Amino acid sequence: MIYIEDHWQGLFLKPQQLKKWKKYANSADKKIGAFLQFKPDLAHISSAEHGELEGVPFAVKDNIAVRPFKLTCGSRMLKSLNSPYTATAVKKLQARGGVVVGKTNLDEFGMGSSTENSSLAKTVNPWDLSRVPGGSSGGSAAAVAAGIVPFALGSDTGGSVRQPAAFCGVYGLKPTYGTVSRYGLVAYASSLEVIGVIAKRVDTARMVFSIMHGQDDLDHSSLEYQPLPEVPEHLTVGIPIECSRDLHYDIDKSFKKTKDTLGELGFTVQEISIPSLDYVVSAYYVIATAEASANLARFDGIRFGERAIEADNPEELILLSRSRGLGDEVKLRILLGTYVLRSGFQDQYYLRAQKIRTAIRMDFEKAYSGVDLILMPVYSYPPFKFGGDGLDPFSQKLADIFTCTANLAGIPAMSFPASMENGLPIGMQFLAPPFGEELLFKACSIFEKIFPAPDSPIYSTEWSE
Amino acid sequence: MFQSFIGLEIHIQLLTRSKVFCGCKAAFGEEPNSNVCPICMGYPGVLPALNEQAIKMAYLVARALDCSLSKQAVFERKNYFYPDLPKNYQISQFSSPVGQNGYMDIEFRRRKKKVSIREVHLEEDAGKMIHAGDISLLDFNRAGTPLLEIVTQPDLEVGEEAEFFLKQLRRLVRYLGVCDGNMEEGSLRCDANISVNHLGRGLGSKVEIKNLNSFKFVRKALNFEIERQQDILARGGSITQETRLWNENRDVTEVMRTKESAHDYRYFPEPDLPSFKPDKAFLKSIETSMIELPNLRRQRLIRACLLTEQQADFICEERETTDFFERALSCGAEPQAAAVWLASDIQKMLNRSGISISESPLTPERFAEMLTLISQKRIHGKIAKQVLEVIFDENKSPERIIKERNWEQITDRKILKGVVDKVLERNSPVVKQITQGDPKPLGYLMGEIMKLTSGRAEPGLVKELLNEHLYLSFIQVLSMGGAITGKVNGAGDISPGDLNDVIRQVEEQGDIPKSIRFEEIEISRILSEEITPEDWSSLIIALDSYLNRGNTSGIVVAHGTDTLAYTASLLFWFFPDPPVPVVLTAALNAEEAAENLSAAVVYASEKKGGIYVSLGKTLLSPLNLKFERIAHNGFKNWNLQSPLYCSKDLSLSLLPLSDRKELTLAIEQAINQVCILKIFPGMRGDYLISLMNTGVKYFILELYDTGTANLRESPYSLKKAFLEGKERGVLFFCTSQQEGIVDFSGYITSHELWREGAIPMGSLTTESTFTRLIVSLLASESDEDLLRLMEEFSEDINFRA
Structure with missing residues (x-):
């Protein structure tokens, strides 16, 4: 089976090709701004590293640690931080020959849906330079859609892999919680997030996942990957009735089309209900911000990062460094998280959100007793224009409804390009039961055969000819 | 009258090889920031990984304190900003700690008590911030080293008792090998909660005292606080709930923060660490690691080897001493002799050479061999001391030493008889005389x-x-x-x-x-x-x-x-x-x-x-x-079931027995500080104070019954004398006017006496207490020494002979 197109194989072992690729990559990135740091020369390739990814370049979202690259998280706070270590997931890919060529842009600390919250750079959508690439892994999705790399790593806390993948017309996998080590992923909401992969082809995503997964001694919340015993020949897909509300016209259209196509492709399609879907956004933001308020407390300007050197005492130093170093969206979420965790308020917010989370898990468990997969839109809107395009930050959060569900339930989900509407790619997603990644790959592959990921206007492979 | 409730929060540093959530060395006193890594420095993206050894030690301590062990120990984040706390939250435990509802038995000044342990939980330590003039320096070597917090219920009552409990706890954790228990270096730290209230009204407002970095400070700060709060209550005031700091320079507690400015730690479950669920194998390994605890071991040795309380305390203070002692017994050493030698000459040798007994060339086998040589009369005591020195200097066995140096006594009757005969024969006039x-x-x-x-x-x-x-x-x-x-x-x-x-x-x-x-x-x-x-x-x-x-x-x-x-x-x-x-x-x-x-x-x-x-x-x-x-x-x-003719427990080798003048002077000086006072109706507290003014430092109070005296608020109350005494470091040893055991039991005024720090002398009579005091004063270098010597013999000599 071919996991990756020929021109990516062993690229770093072919100096001529490499030179041409670098030139292409630089020029493409100039247009879209996917990378915060594009330095293929920093990559060291050891002859000991052989495997499926030998000499294959890939990009890593800049909230995942790769030595000796920076680890900015798109934040002013960390703009000068060099990572002293490498994330486990990245190490595993490097051990199979993969070459990290740069770090991609993101919403600061992964907080956003458009990559507009990056304090360091602007990334645009390769399909329409006036539109956002989605977020928070916007840089990774744009880099793949522009053909700079065959795949890129992102992190998915509430949809941050799937949503930008959908906006850019590529595949985005959010694995089962815990199957990929989080060691090296800068924590935003620890109990929700997982490192995922954005790729141009389903098989590429599949291979990358197969290398990355596995229990890690450095991450005690990580799990050994235990794939489902068998993948049925014939797949049944459930469509939650709750999904059809409040969808943008283009999304609604694509959703319906996808349902029909699946039927034509031999899937059994049936309606199901996930009643707790109404509460997921509230529960998601309570839990995510609560955890974020603690996770981001370490950015105090003392040991690393931007420091307010003029401060007179340690307390002032922390205060000034944080005030300056962190962006508005980040501050908003920290405040929210601090608020919901106050003593006396936990019952009302944090503990209630945990109860909703349990209810969601149970709803999904029930649903999977009748279907193999669930189909949902990724986002209620198509790729929007910079500045919100009439979509204020609050509406952007509400639109997380379809993606953050999988994070609350801890289940795997994969977004795939489902159709083109008005010249823009629209993504749908399959959700599977825990460890059901193979179901996702199979369903996406079947769909890929009739609708492969479309090439963006920027995408080119001419450099390889 | 008042009652006081004291609870302690004790932190112990666990002696693990590495830190609790990363692989860095858990060592102290090294180059600042040399034992650090991205994890304990709180770098972005790192995760904690629970140290197996630390969680095991935590369960072991919880088990030793008879706690119910958690089937699912949960880690939580305790959120607060402080420059020495790398993540600005501490991974600790809150809702489901390692152990809960345990206890430890203590007996302080003859009052037996079960001190309840509320919980035992595992957490990480912070780094250290040092202020040097205009700058602040941070050392993160300590950050992430494992700490175990042990929280008691408010079952303690006075400073001395709290100090005693803390020492017992220290002995326990040292025995278990999980902590070295050094308060000065901070490997054992203690905060105290205290509330004082009118008698019978239950708990009052809680005051927390911090900065208690020695046993002495624990005692002094708590007693200071008891007095302070009693004064306020006596004047009709009320106690403010607050946190106070012990000021060791001024010997007072000072306000640190009030309730209003208390932290909200916003505890929530640590998402990076799954809860720890001990499996059968783990729990079994805890059981197999459980050793005979010092208290029980002490009691067993007293029973089995007829040791005195003091000997048993000495032998059981450190596990290696106890182990050494018991190994020597199994090699044939006689327990009494072994105990005496260990506490005296061997301890002196160890102090001089600055090593511990397990590091010394004196093995239990050699020790037993030496004692056997003495009991077989092959050497006498003085030679044995020399043998001991040679063992330390030359690392040889006693047998070999006495052989090489020809130190063995002549015990062969025939040979000696020959010598005696010869001498008598030569000296017939003398024999006749x-x-x-x-x-x-x-x-x-x-x-x-x-x-x-x-x-x-x-x-x-x-x-x-x-x-x-x-x-x-x-x-x-x-x-x-x-x-x-x-x-x-x-x-x-x-x-x-x-x-x-x-x-x-x-x-x-x-x-x-x-x-x-x-x-x-x-x-x-x-x-x-x-x-x-x-x-x-x-x-x-x-x-x-x-x-x-x-x-x-x-x-x-x-x-x-x-x-x-x-x-x-x-x-x-x-x-x-x-x-x-x-x-x-x-x-x-x-x-x-x-x-x-x-x-x-x-x-x-x-x-x-x-x-x-x-x-x-x-x-x-x-x-x-x-x-x-x-x-x-x-x-x-009085009070003797069977007569006692020996008191091997008090070593007086320090005394200048050779010089009569010196000894006279020492006895005079001791007696000059002592006053025997028989309690009588109408005796005023002021009377004792005036005696203190004349230089009395030690009272022997002959009380009514088994320990009663007037403490009701009046000029005749002894309370004032006790307060003044505490201030001046005056000690009160209590005996009875009747035959009977003074143990402060049974009467509310006895409990009061106990709270005020009077020392019950148990079965000792006034005269024996007096001479005991004189001899103890000669043998001790500090009041602490003295108190130890005095209290040790106030045990029930009645029941042992």
Whole structure:
């Protein structure tokens, strides 16, 4: 089976090709701004590293640690931080020959849906330079859609892999919680997030996942990957009735089309209900911000990062460094998280959100007793224009409804390009039961055969000819 | 009246190889920021990984404190900003700690108590911030090292008791090998919660005290706080709930923050660490790691080896000492001898060389071998001390040492008999002199025998052989004067006379077997009520020299009746294990004198080594002697089930026994600070304070009953005296006016006395307490030492003999 197109194989072992690729990559990135740091020369390739990814370049979202690259998280706070270590997931890919060529842009600390919250750079959508690439892994999705790399790593806390993948017309996998080590992923909401992969082809995503997964001694919340015993020949897909509300016209259209196509492709399609879907956004933001308020407390300007050197005492130093170093969206979420965790308020917010989370898990468990997969839109809107395009930050959060569900339930989900509407790619997603990644790959592959990921206007492979 | 409730929060640093959530070395005192990594520095993206050894130690401590062990120990984040806390939250435990609802048994000043342990939880330590002028420096070596927090219920009542509990807890964790328990270096830290309220009203407002980095500060700060809060309540005020800091320079607590500014730690479950669910194998490994805890081990050793409380405390303070002791026993060492040697000479050697017993060349096997050499009389005590030094210097076995140096005593009867025969043959005039009744040249014969054997003749055997040949038991009679020597003058009054007169009378009556020879030495010629420190000092020096002379088979001390109880107990403390019997005797009048003296001489020739009191045919213990009635059978021992003649537990090797003047001065100085006071109705607290003003530092209070006194708020209350005493460091040792055990039980005023810090002397009488105090003052270098020596003997001597 071919996991990756020929021109990516062993690229770093072919100096001529490499030179041409670098030139292409630089020029493409100039247009879209996917990378915060594009330095293929920093990559060291050891002859000991052989495997499926030998000499294959890939990009890593800049909230995942790769030595000796920076680890900015798109934040002013960390703009000068060099990572002293490498994330486990990245190490595993490097051990199979993969070459990290740069770090991609993101919403600061992964907080956003458009990559507009990056304090360091602007990334645009390769399909329409006036539109956002989605977020928070916007840089990774744009880099793949522009053909700079065959795949890129992102992190998915509430949809941050799937949503930008959908906006850019590529595949985005959010694995089962815990199957990929989080060691090296800068924590935003620890109990929700997982490192995922954005790729141009389903098989590429599949291979990358197969290398990355596995229990890690450095991450005690990580799990050994235990794939489902068998993948049925014939797949049944459930469509939650709750999904059809409040969808943008283009999304609604694509959703319906996808349902029909699946039927034509031999899937059994049936309606199901996930009643707790109404509460997921509230529960998601309570839990995510609560955890974020603690996770981001370490950015105090003392040991690393931007420091307010003029401060007179340690307390002032922390205060000034944080005030300056962190962006508005980040501050908003920290405040929210601090608020919901106050003593006396936990019952009302944090503990209630945990109860909703349990209810969601149970709803999904029930649903999977009748279907193999669930189909949902990724986002209620198509790729929007910079500045919100009439979509204020609050509406952007509400639109997380379809993606953050999988994070609350801890289940795997994969977004795939489902159709083109008005010249823009629209993504749908399959959700599977825990460890059901193979179901996702199979369903996406079947769909890929009739609708492969479309090439963006920027995408080119001419450099390889 | 008030009651106080004290709870402690104790943090102990666990002795793990690595930190609790990363692989960095958990070591102290190294180059700042040398044992750090991205994880313990809180770099972005890192995750904690639970240290197996730390969680095991946590469960072990929880188990040792009889906690119910958590089936699912949850880690939580405790959020607060501080520059030395890398993540600005601490991974700790809150909702489901490792252990809950345990307890530890303690007995402080005879009051037994179960101190409840609320919880035991595992957490990580912070780094250290050092302020140096204008700058602040941070060292993160300590950040992420494992801490175990042990929280008690408010079951403690006074500073001394809290200090005692803390020391017991320290012994436990050191025993378990999970913490070195060094408060000064911060490996054991303590915060205290205290609330004081009117009696019967339950808990009051809680005040937390921080910065208690020594046992002494724990005690002082809590007692300060008790006083402060009682003062406020007594004036009708109320206590503010707050956190206070101990100021060690000013000896006061000061407000740190009030309730309003208290932290909201916003605890929530640590998403990076799954809860720890101990499986069967883990719980089994905890059970197999459980050792016999020091308290139980101590009790067992007291029972099985008949150790005194003090010996047991010494042996059980450190696990390696206890292990060493028990291994020596299994190699055949005799427990008593082993305990005495361990606490005295071996401890001295270890202190001098600065090593621990397990590091020393003295193995339990060698130790047992040495003790066996002594018990087989192959070497005597003095040689044994030299053997010990050689073991430390040359790392050889005792057998080899005595062989190489030819130190073995001659214990072969045949060989010695040959020597004795030869000496007697050469010295026939001297022999004749002795057999005719003058024992003086015995020492000369002894010296000759020693010369011929290069000092290796076993003295006991030589004495035995000489006795066989000369049919002679040699008794020294030391005369202190007293009515036993008394003459009635013209007016009918008794004055002390010459004991020789009595002796002549005894000899004439022929009550004493011919084989007993005795010699009279006059120490003083006084009535016993006239006894002075100098007389005591003379007696002690004389006794010491005769006991060490080698040709004495017994000593009689002729004394008066009035102060006999004091002198007898004084000698009992001074000579814990005399090699020959020392018999004190007295007579009320001249008629009894000859009879009592001859009985004493016979006892002195028959009994084993020890201090005895003989009055007529009655043999009494020198301890707890009471002169109850003016009659020939007017003496009695109080509180003793069976008589005690030895007190091996008090080592007095520090005393200057050779210099009479020095000893006199020391005894004088000790007595000058002591006052015996019998409680009486209407006695004012001020009275004691005025005594303090004259230099009294130690009161022996003879209380009513088993420990009661007036503490009701009035001029007659002793409370004021106790308060003032606490301020001045005055100590109150309590005995009873009646026969009975002073244990402060049963009465509310006893509980009050206990709270005020009075020290119950248990079964000791006033006289024995007094002499115990004198001897302890001579033997101790600090009040703490003194308190230890005093309290240790207030245990139930009643039930052991």
